[in-house]
Amino acid sequence: MNTQRHPALYEVNARVLLRRLAREAGSHVTLNDIPDTWLANLAGCGFSWVYLMGVWETGEAGRRVSRSNEQWLAGYRCLLPDLVEEDICGSPFAVTGYRLHPELGEAEDLVRFRDRLHRHGILLMLDFVPNHTAPDHLWARDRPDYYVHGTEEERARRPQEFIRLDLPGGSTVLAHGRDPYSGGWPDTLQLDYGNPALQEAMGAELKRIARQCDGLRCDMAMLILPEVFRQTWGWEIEPFWPRAVREVHKEHPGFTFVAEVYWDLGWKLQQQGFDYTYDKRLYDRLRNGEARPVREHFWADTEYQRRSVRFLENHDEGRAAASFPPDRHRAAAVLAFLCPGLRFFHQGQFAGRRKKVPVHLCRWPEEPADRAIGEFYRRLFTCLRLPVFRDGDWRLLDCNPAWEGNPSHDGYIAFAWEHGGERCIITVNYAPDRGQCYVPFPWADLAGKAVRLNDLMGSARYDRDGGSLLSPGLYLDIPGWGCHVFEVAGE
Structure with a gap:
Protein backbone atom coordinates (compact mmCIF):
# COMPACT_ATOMS: atom_id res chain seq x y z
CA MET A 1 0.00 0.00 0.00
CA ASP A 391 9.77 10.55 -1.90
CA GLY A 392 12.66 12.95 -2.32
CA ASP A 393 14.59 15.31 -0.06
CA TRP A 394 13.70 19.01 -0.29
CA ARG A 395 15.55 22.18 0.57
CA LEU A 396 14.96 25.91 0.25
CA LEU A 397 17.52 27.73 -1.90
CA ASP A 398 18.96 31.24 -1.81
CA CYS A 399 17.91 33.77 -4.44
CA ASN A 400 20.68 36.35 -4.79
CA PRO A 401 20.69 39.78 -6.48
CA ALA A 402 21.45 39.71 -10.19
CA TRP A 403 23.41 42.95 -9.82
CA GLU A 404 23.93 45.60 -7.20
CA GLY A 405 20.95 47.88 -6.75
CA ASN A 406 18.45 45.42 -8.26
CA PRO A 407 15.98 44.39 -5.51
CA SER A 408 13.82 42.16 -7.70
CA HIS A 409 15.49 39.00 -6.38
CA ASP A 410 13.31 39.46 -3.30
CA GLY A 411 10.34 38.28 -5.34
CA TYR A 412 11.90 34.87 -6.04
CA ILE A 413 11.41 31.58 -4.20
CA ALA A 414 13.41 28.49 -5.17
CA PHE A 415 13.51 24.84 -4.05
CA ALA A 416 15.75 21.86 -4.76
CA TRP A 417 14.61 18.22 -4.76
CA GLU A 418 16.78 15.10 -4.91
CA HIS A 419 16.00 11.38 -4.88
CA GLY A 420 17.88 8.35 -6.18
CA GLY A 421 19.88 10.27 -8.75
CA GLU A 422 16.97 12.48 -9.82
CA ARG A 423 17.33 16.20 -9.23
CA CYS A 424 14.94 19.10 -9.78
CA ILE A 425 14.99 22.84 -9.23
CA ILE A 426 11.80 24.88 -8.81
CA THR A 427 11.98 28.64 -9.31
CA VAL A 428 9.06 31.06 -8.98
CA ASN A 429 8.99 34.83 -9.38
CA TYR A 430 6.16 35.38 -6.90
CA ALA A 431 5.75 39.07 -7.71
CA PRO A 432 3.74 41.05 -10.29
CA ASP A 433 6.76 42.45 -12.18
CA ARG A 434 9.61 40.91 -14.15
CA GLY A 435 12.62 40.22 -11.96
CA GLN A 436 16.14 38.86 -12.07
CA CYS A 437 18.25 36.79 -9.69
CA TYR A 438 20.91 34.10 -9.34
CA VAL A 439 20.03 30.75 -7.71
CA PRO A 440 23.14 28.78 -6.62
CA PHE A 441 22.66 25.02 -7.00
CA PRO A 442 23.44 22.88 -3.92
CA TRP A 443 25.25 19.97 -5.64
CA ALA A 444 29.05 20.32 -5.64
CA ASP A 445 29.50 17.33 -7.97
CA LEU A 446 28.17 19.42 -10.88
CA ALA A 447 31.52 21.21 -11.09
CA GLY A 448 33.21 20.49 -14.42
CA LYS A 449 30.12 18.92 -15.95
CA ALA A 450 27.78 20.00 -18.70
CA VAL A 451 24.29 20.30 -17.26
CA ARG A 452 20.99 20.22 -19.10
CA LEU A 453 17.94 21.90 -17.62
CA ASN A 454 14.59 20.65 -18.91
CA ASP A 455 11.46 22.58 -17.84
CA LEU A 456 8.78 20.02 -16.92
CA MET A 457 6.06 22.70 -16.85
CA GLY A 458 7.00 24.36 -20.14
CA SER A 459 9.14 24.13 -23.24
CA ALA A 460 12.37 25.74 -21.99
CA ARG A 461 15.60 23.76 -22.46
CA TYR A 462 19.00 25.08 -21.37
CA ASP A 463 22.57 23.75 -21.41
CA ARG A 464 24.79 25.22 -18.71
CA ASP A 465 28.25 24.71 -17.25
CA GLY A 466 27.94 23.02 -13.87
CA GLY A 467 30.51 25.25 -12.23
CA SER A 468 28.57 28.39 -13.11
CA LEU A 469 25.42 26.85 -11.60
CA LEU A 470 27.27 26.51 -8.29
CA SER A 471 28.55 30.09 -8.38
CA PRO A 472 27.14 32.58 -9.05
CA GLY A 473 24.21 30.25 -9.82
CA LEU A 474 21.45 29.90 -12.40
CA TYR A 475 20.61 33.31 -13.82
CA LEU A 476 16.88 33.94 -14.06
CA ASP A 477 15.01 36.74 -15.81
CA ILE A 478 11.32 35.87 -15.90
CA PRO A 479 8.05 37.80 -15.84
CA GLY A 480 5.85 38.34 -12.84
CA TRP A 481 4.29 35.11 -11.51
CA GLY A 482 6.52 33.11 -13.89
CA CYS A 483 7.94 29.76 -12.86
CA HIS A 484 10.14 26.87 -13.98
CA VAL A 485 10.31 23.28 -12.79
CA PHE A 486 13.71 22.17 -14.07
CA GLU A 487 14.80 18.57 -14.31
CA VAL A 488 18.59 18.69 -13.76
CA ALA A 489 20.70 16.25 -15.76
CA GLY A 490 24.49 16.20 -15.59
CA GLU A 491 26.55 14.71 -18.42
Missing part, protein backbone atom coordinates in the same frame (compact mmCIF):
# COMPACT_ATOMS: atom_id res chain seq x y z
CA ASN A 2 1.06 3.60 -0.62
CA THR A 3 3.75 4.90 1.75
CA GLN A 4 4.90 8.04 -0.04
CA ARG A 5 6.69 10.69 2.01
CA HIS A 6 4.84 13.50 0.23
CA PRO A 7 1.44 12.08 -0.81
CA ALA A 8 -1.40 13.67 -2.77
CA LEU A 9 -5.01 13.65 -1.56
CA TYR A 10 -8.22 14.28 -3.50
CA GLU A 11 -11.30 15.55 -1.66
CA VAL A 12 -14.65 14.58 -3.14
CA ASN A 13 -18.09 15.42 -1.76
CA ALA A 14 -19.75 11.98 -1.56
CA ARG A 15 -23.31 13.31 -1.72
CA VAL A 16 -22.63 15.56 -4.70
CA LEU A 17 -20.80 12.80 -6.58
CA LEU A 18 -23.55 10.22 -6.07
CA ARG A 19 -26.34 12.68 -6.94
CA ARG A 20 -24.56 13.44 -10.22
CA LEU A 21 -24.10 9.76 -11.00
CA ALA A 22 -27.77 9.15 -10.17
CA ARG A 23 -28.88 11.88 -12.59
CA GLU A 24 -26.72 10.34 -15.31
CA ALA A 25 -28.01 6.83 -14.58
CA GLY A 26 -31.63 7.85 -14.09
CA SER A 27 -31.83 5.77 -10.90
CA HIS A 28 -30.60 5.68 -7.32
CA VAL A 29 -26.91 4.80 -6.95
CA THR A 30 -24.65 3.90 -4.02
CA LEU A 31 -20.92 3.76 -3.39
CA ASN A 32 -20.94 0.44 -5.25
CA ASP A 33 -21.87 2.29 -8.44
CA ILE A 34 -18.86 4.63 -8.51
CA PRO A 35 -17.13 3.43 -11.69
CA ASP A 36 -13.76 1.72 -11.53
CA THR A 37 -12.69 4.03 -14.35
CA TRP A 38 -13.11 6.98 -11.97
CA LEU A 39 -10.87 5.29 -9.40
CA ALA A 40 -8.33 4.33 -12.06
CA ASN A 41 -8.19 7.93 -13.27
CA LEU A 42 -7.38 9.16 -9.75
CA ALA A 43 -4.67 6.52 -9.44
CA GLY A 44 -3.31 7.60 -12.83
CA CYS A 45 -3.02 11.18 -11.56
CA GLY A 46 -0.85 9.90 -8.73
CA PHE A 47 -3.27 10.30 -5.84
CA SER A 48 -2.41 8.35 -2.70
CA TRP A 49 -5.61 9.25 -0.86
CA VAL A 50 -9.29 9.88 -1.52
CA TYR A 51 -10.95 11.98 1.18
CA LEU A 52 -14.63 11.05 0.84
CA MET A 53 -16.30 13.96 2.58
CA GLY A 54 -19.78 13.66 4.06
CA VAL A 55 -20.47 9.92 4.30
CA TRP A 56 -21.91 9.79 7.82
CA GLU A 57 -25.53 9.70 8.90
CA THR A 58 -27.23 13.05 9.41
CA GLY A 59 -30.75 13.73 10.65
CA GLU A 60 -33.88 15.76 10.25
CA ALA A 61 -32.84 18.37 12.83
CA GLY A 62 -29.84 19.44 10.78
CA ARG A 63 -31.78 19.44 7.51
CA ARG A 64 -34.53 21.52 9.11
CA VAL A 65 -32.00 24.19 10.14
CA SER A 66 -30.37 24.17 6.68
CA ARG A 67 -33.75 24.50 4.97
CA SER A 68 -35.14 27.27 7.17
CA ASN A 69 -32.29 29.76 7.68
CA GLU A 70 -33.28 32.66 5.42
CA GLN A 71 -29.75 34.02 5.06
CA TRP A 72 -28.46 30.61 4.00
CA LEU A 73 -31.41 30.12 1.64
CA ALA A 74 -30.65 33.40 -0.12
CA GLY A 75 -27.09 32.19 -0.73
CA TYR A 76 -28.31 28.82 -2.03
CA ARG A 77 -30.64 30.51 -4.52
CA CYS A 78 -27.83 32.70 -5.85
CA LEU A 79 -25.93 29.52 -6.70
CA LEU A 80 -28.92 27.45 -7.84
CA PRO A 81 -31.73 29.62 -9.25
CA ASP A 82 -33.74 26.41 -9.77
CA LEU A 83 -33.18 25.30 -6.17
CA VAL A 84 -35.55 22.65 -4.81
CA GLU A 85 -35.78 21.39 -1.24
CA GLU A 86 -34.13 18.08 -2.14
CA ASP A 87 -30.96 20.00 -3.04
CA ILE A 88 -30.57 20.97 0.64
CA CYS A 89 -29.47 17.88 2.53
CA GLY A 90 -28.03 19.59 5.62
CA SER A 91 -24.46 19.88 6.83
CA PRO A 92 -22.49 16.61 6.79
CA PHE A 93 -20.79 17.87 9.96
CA ALA A 94 -24.04 17.68 11.94
CA VAL A 95 -23.55 13.95 12.50
CA THR A 96 -26.21 11.75 14.11
CA GLY A 97 -24.06 8.64 14.01
CA TYR A 98 -20.85 7.28 12.49
CA ARG A 99 -22.76 4.95 10.21
CA LEU A 100 -22.87 5.22 6.43
CA HIS A 101 -25.73 7.47 5.41
CA PRO A 102 -28.54 5.26 4.05
CA GLU A 103 -28.66 7.25 0.81
CA LEU A 104 -25.05 6.23 0.11
CA GLY A 105 -25.60 2.51 0.63
CA GLU A 106 -25.35 -0.20 3.25
CA ALA A 107 -22.57 -0.38 5.85
CA GLU A 108 -20.79 -3.08 3.85
CA ASP A 109 -20.68 -0.79 0.80
CA LEU A 110 -18.22 1.52 2.56
CA VAL A 111 -15.86 -1.39 3.27
CA ARG A 112 -16.18 -2.55 -0.33
CA PHE A 113 -15.41 0.95 -1.58
CA ARG A 114 -12.29 1.07 0.59
CA ASP A 115 -11.20 -2.30 -0.76
CA ARG A 116 -11.74 -1.13 -4.34
CA LEU A 117 -9.57 1.91 -3.66
CA HIS A 118 -6.88 -0.34 -2.23
CA ARG A 119 -6.79 -2.35 -5.44
CA HIS A 120 -5.89 0.89 -7.20
CA GLY A 121 -3.21 1.73 -4.62
CA ILE A 122 -5.32 4.46 -2.97
CA LEU A 123 -6.15 4.90 0.72
CA LEU A 124 -9.50 6.09 2.11
CA MET A 125 -9.89 9.08 4.41
CA LEU A 126 -13.17 9.96 6.15
CA ASP A 127 -14.40 12.64 8.57
CA PHE A 128 -14.39 12.74 12.35
CA VAL A 129 -16.18 15.64 14.04
CA PRO A 130 -14.88 15.84 17.62
CA ASN A 131 -16.40 19.09 18.84
CA HIS A 132 -20.13 18.51 18.43
CA THR A 133 -22.98 16.32 17.21
CA ALA A 134 -26.32 16.96 15.57
CA PRO A 135 -29.20 17.86 17.95
CA ASP A 136 -30.91 14.55 17.16
CA HIS A 137 -27.93 12.36 17.96
CA LEU A 138 -28.98 9.51 20.28
CA TRP A 139 -26.66 10.84 22.97
CA ALA A 140 -28.79 13.98 23.34
CA ARG A 141 -31.66 11.76 24.48
CA ASP A 142 -29.75 9.02 26.30
CA ARG A 143 -26.65 10.82 27.62
CA PRO A 144 -27.34 14.56 27.96
CA ASP A 145 -24.44 14.67 30.45
CA TYR A 146 -22.13 14.36 27.42
CA TYR A 147 -23.04 17.93 26.40
CA VAL A 148 -22.40 21.45 27.63
CA HIS A 149 -25.46 22.69 29.51
CA GLY A 150 -26.79 26.19 29.85
CA THR A 151 -29.46 28.05 31.80
CA GLU A 152 -32.68 29.68 30.71
CA GLU A 153 -31.08 33.01 31.52
CA GLU A 154 -28.16 32.29 29.18
CA ARG A 155 -30.55 31.16 26.45
CA ALA A 156 -32.54 34.37 26.81
CA ARG A 157 -29.40 36.51 26.61
CA ARG A 158 -27.67 34.55 23.85
CA PRO A 159 -30.32 32.65 21.92
CA GLN A 160 -27.91 31.93 19.05
CA GLU A 161 -25.71 29.90 21.42
CA PHE A 162 -28.24 27.77 23.34
CA ILE A 163 -31.32 25.67 22.63
CA ARG A 164 -34.03 24.16 24.83
CA LEU A 165 -34.77 20.50 24.13
CA ASP A 166 -37.56 18.34 25.53
CA LEU A 167 -35.69 15.25 26.65
CA PRO A 168 -36.89 12.17 28.60
CA GLY A 169 -35.50 13.73 31.79
CA GLY A 170 -37.38 16.98 31.18
CA SER A 171 -36.77 20.29 29.42
CA THR A 172 -33.03 20.92 29.15
CA VAL A 173 -30.96 23.83 27.83
CA LEU A 174 -27.90 22.72 25.86
CA ALA A 175 -25.22 24.72 24.07
CA HIS A 176 -24.72 24.80 20.34
CA GLY A 177 -21.23 23.95 19.12
CA ARG A 178 -19.00 26.96 18.58
CA ASP A 179 -15.45 28.28 18.66
CA PRO A 180 -14.11 31.09 20.89
CA TYR A 181 -14.70 33.76 18.25
CA SER A 182 -18.14 33.07 16.81
CA GLY A 183 -21.73 32.42 17.80
CA GLY A 184 -23.25 28.97 17.95
CA TRP A 185 -23.79 26.69 14.97
CA PRO A 186 -27.56 26.12 15.14
CA ASP A 187 -27.51 22.59 13.70
CA THR A 188 -25.15 21.26 16.39
CA LEU A 189 -24.82 20.51 20.13
CA GLN A 190 -21.53 21.09 21.96
CA LEU A 191 -19.83 18.07 23.52
CA ASP A 192 -18.37 18.51 27.02
CA TYR A 193 -14.80 17.24 27.14
CA GLY A 194 -14.73 18.02 30.85
CA ASN A 195 -16.71 14.79 31.29
CA PRO A 196 -14.35 11.76 31.32
CA ALA A 197 -17.20 9.52 30.17
CA LEU A 198 -17.62 11.63 27.02
CA GLN A 199 -13.91 11.38 26.29
CA GLU A 200 -14.12 7.58 26.63
CA ALA A 201 -17.14 7.47 24.32
CA MET A 202 -15.47 9.59 21.65
CA GLY A 203 -12.33 7.47 21.87
CA ALA A 204 -14.48 4.38 21.28
CA GLU A 205 -16.06 6.07 18.24
CA LEU A 206 -12.60 6.75 16.83
CA LYS A 207 -11.56 3.12 17.19
CA ARG A 208 -14.77 1.93 15.54
CA ILE A 209 -14.38 4.31 12.58
CA ALA A 210 -10.73 3.28 12.15
CA ARG A 211 -11.91 -0.21 11.18
CA GLN A 212 -13.66 1.26 8.13
CA CYS A 213 -10.96 3.48 6.61
CA ASP A 214 -7.25 4.27 6.55
CA GLY A 215 -7.26 7.79 7.94
CA LEU A 216 -9.42 10.56 9.35
CA ARG A 217 -9.65 14.27 8.72
CA CYS A 218 -10.54 15.60 12.16
CA ASP A 219 -12.81 18.61 11.79
CA MET A 220 -11.70 21.75 13.70
CA ALA A 221 -9.39 19.56 15.76
CA MET A 222 -7.97 22.44 17.79
CA LEU A 223 -11.32 23.21 19.45
CA ILE A 224 -10.82 20.43 21.98
CA LEU A 225 -7.29 21.38 22.94
CA PRO A 226 -7.45 22.21 26.68
CA GLU A 227 -6.42 25.84 26.24
CA VAL A 228 -8.94 26.45 23.43
CA PHE A 229 -11.75 24.66 25.25
CA ARG A 230 -11.01 26.75 28.35
CA GLN A 231 -11.12 29.92 26.28
CA THR A 232 -14.46 28.90 24.77
CA TRP A 233 -16.26 27.44 27.78
CA GLY A 234 -14.32 28.56 30.85
CA TRP A 235 -13.30 25.26 32.43
CA GLU A 236 -10.41 22.85 32.40
CA ILE A 237 -10.36 19.55 30.52
CA GLU A 238 -7.88 16.71 30.22
CA PRO A 239 -6.10 16.42 26.84
CA PHE A 240 -8.03 14.14 24.47
CA TRP A 241 -5.89 13.70 21.39
CA PRO A 242 -2.68 12.06 22.71
CA ARG A 243 -4.48 9.17 24.36
CA ALA A 244 -7.10 8.78 21.62
CA VAL A 245 -4.49 8.66 18.85
CA ARG A 246 -2.35 6.24 20.85
CA GLU A 247 -5.30 3.89 21.42
CA VAL A 248 -6.20 3.82 17.72
CA HIS A 249 -2.59 3.12 16.78
CA LYS A 250 -2.51 0.11 19.11
CA GLU A 251 -5.14 -1.57 16.90
CA HIS A 252 -4.20 0.11 13.58
CA PRO A 253 -0.48 1.00 13.61
CA GLY A 254 -0.47 2.68 10.19
CA PHE A 255 -3.63 4.74 10.67
CA THR A 256 -3.31 8.40 9.59
CA PHE A 257 -4.69 11.42 11.46
CA VAL A 258 -5.11 14.76 9.68
CA ALA A 259 -6.10 17.84 11.68
CA GLU A 260 -8.09 20.70 10.28
CA VAL A 261 -6.49 23.38 12.44
CA TYR A 262 -6.16 27.15 12.50
CA TRP A 263 -4.66 29.91 14.71
CA ASP A 264 -1.10 28.55 14.27
CA LEU A 265 -1.82 25.48 16.40
CA GLY A 266 -0.65 22.94 13.82
CA TRP A 267 2.70 22.24 15.48
CA LYS A 268 0.98 21.62 18.82
CA LEU A 269 -1.33 19.04 17.26
CA GLN A 270 1.57 17.37 15.49
CA GLN A 271 3.16 16.97 18.91
CA GLN A 272 -0.08 15.40 20.17
CA GLY A 273 0.03 12.66 17.56
CA PHE A 274 -1.35 14.04 14.31
CA ASP A 275 0.43 12.90 11.18
CA TYR A 276 -0.56 16.01 9.22
CA THR A 277 -2.01 19.41 10.06
CA TYR A 278 -3.56 22.09 7.84
CA ASP A 279 -1.15 24.82 6.76
CA LYS A 280 -3.58 27.72 6.65
CA ARG A 281 -0.76 30.21 7.17
CA LEU A 282 0.89 29.29 3.86
CA TYR A 283 -2.47 29.55 2.09
CA ASP A 284 -3.05 33.03 3.52
CA ARG A 285 0.43 34.19 2.55
CA LEU A 286 0.05 32.88 -0.98
CA ARG A 287 -3.29 34.69 -1.30
CA ASN A 288 -1.69 37.93 -0.11
CA GLY A 289 0.73 37.69 -3.02
CA GLU A 290 3.94 38.81 -1.30
CA ALA A 291 7.01 36.63 -1.81
CA ARG A 292 9.00 37.36 1.32
CA PRO A 293 6.43 36.03 3.86
CA VAL A 294 6.00 32.92 1.69
CA ARG A 295 9.76 32.36 1.53
CA GLU A 296 10.13 32.90 5.28
CA HIS A 297 7.34 30.38 5.86
CA PHE A 298 9.63 27.73 4.40
CA TRP A 299 12.29 28.44 7.03
CA ALA A 300 10.28 26.30 9.47
CA ASP A 301 11.52 22.96 10.79
CA THR A 302 11.81 20.34 8.03
CA GLU A 303 9.72 17.76 9.88
CA TYR A 304 6.96 20.32 10.43
CA GLN A 305 7.03 21.05 6.70
CA ARG A 306 6.73 17.36 5.83
CA ARG A 307 3.69 16.99 8.09
CA SER A 308 1.86 20.06 6.79
CA VAL A 309 -1.22 19.91 4.55
CA ARG A 310 -0.78 22.25 1.56
CA PHE A 311 -3.85 23.47 -0.30
CA LEU A 312 -5.22 26.27 -2.46
CA GLU A 313 -8.85 25.38 -1.85
CA ASN A 314 -11.07 22.95 0.03
CA HIS A 315 -14.74 22.87 1.01
CA ASP A 316 -14.16 25.68 3.56
CA GLU A 317 -12.05 28.05 1.43
CA GLY A 318 -13.01 29.93 -1.71
CA ARG A 319 -12.29 28.38 -5.09
CA ALA A 320 -8.67 28.88 -6.17
CA ALA A 321 -9.73 30.02 -9.66
CA ALA A 322 -11.79 32.80 -8.04
CA SER A 323 -9.35 33.66 -5.24
CA PHE A 324 -6.19 33.91 -7.38
CA PRO A 325 -5.77 35.65 -10.76
CA PRO A 326 -4.76 33.05 -13.39
CA ASP A 327 -1.00 33.74 -13.45
CA ARG A 328 -0.78 33.90 -9.66
CA HIS A 329 -2.93 30.75 -9.39
CA ARG A 330 -0.32 28.82 -11.35
CA ALA A 331 2.61 30.26 -9.41
CA ALA A 332 0.90 29.57 -6.07
CA ALA A 333 0.11 26.00 -7.12
CA VAL A 334 3.75 25.31 -8.01
CA LEU A 335 4.84 26.59 -4.58
CA ALA A 336 2.08 24.86 -2.60
CA PHE A 337 2.25 21.47 -4.29
CA LEU A 338 5.96 21.18 -5.07
CA CYS A 339 7.02 21.84 -1.49
CA PRO A 340 7.06 19.01 1.08
CA GLY A 341 3.92 17.79 2.83
CA LEU A 342 0.53 16.32 2.03
CA ARG A 343 -0.77 17.86 -1.22
CA PHE A 344 -4.53 18.46 -0.81
CA PHE A 345 -6.66 18.94 -3.94
CA HIS A 346 -10.40 19.60 -4.14
CA GLN A 347 -13.11 18.30 -6.43
CA GLY A 348 -13.56 20.74 -9.31
CA GLN A 349 -10.21 22.46 -8.77
CA PHE A 350 -8.70 21.06 -11.98
CA ALA A 351 -11.66 22.29 -14.03
CA GLY A 352 -11.23 25.83 -12.70
CA ARG A 353 -14.58 25.94 -10.90
CA ARG A 354 -15.14 29.39 -9.41
CA LYS A 355 -18.26 29.00 -7.28
CA LYS A 356 -17.87 27.92 -3.68
CA VAL A 357 -20.84 25.76 -2.72
CA PRO A 358 -21.99 25.35 0.91
CA VAL A 359 -21.67 21.83 2.29
CA HIS A 360 -25.40 21.96 3.09
CA LEU A 361 -26.14 21.39 -0.62
CA CYS A 362 -25.88 18.11 -2.51
CA ARG A 363 -26.09 19.65 -5.99
CA TRP A 364 -23.60 22.01 -7.55
CA PRO A 365 -24.29 24.57 -10.28
CA GLU A 366 -23.10 23.81 -13.79
CA GLU A 367 -19.87 25.64 -14.72
CA PRO A 368 -17.80 25.48 -17.91
CA ALA A 369 -14.39 23.90 -17.57
CA ASP A 370 -11.37 26.18 -17.89
CA ARG A 371 -9.15 24.39 -20.41
CA ALA A 372 -6.05 26.43 -19.58
CA ILE A 373 -6.31 25.58 -15.88
CA GLY A 374 -6.95 21.95 -16.77
CA GLU A 375 -3.82 21.80 -18.92
CA PHE A 376 -1.76 23.42 -16.17
CA TYR A 377 -2.86 20.83 -13.62
CA ARG A 378 -2.23 18.03 -16.12
CA ARG A 379 1.39 19.17 -16.36
CA LEU A 380 1.63 19.60 -12.59
CA PHE A 381 0.48 16.02 -12.01
CA THR A 382 3.04 14.79 -14.50
CA CYS A 383 5.59 16.29 -12.09
CA LEU A 384 3.92 14.96 -8.95
CA ARG A 385 4.03 11.41 -10.26
CA LEU A 386 7.83 11.53 -10.33
CA PRO A 387 9.57 9.76 -7.42
CA VAL A 388 11.72 12.83 -6.75
CA PHE A 389 8.64 14.80 -5.68
CA ARG A 390 6.87 11.91 -3.95
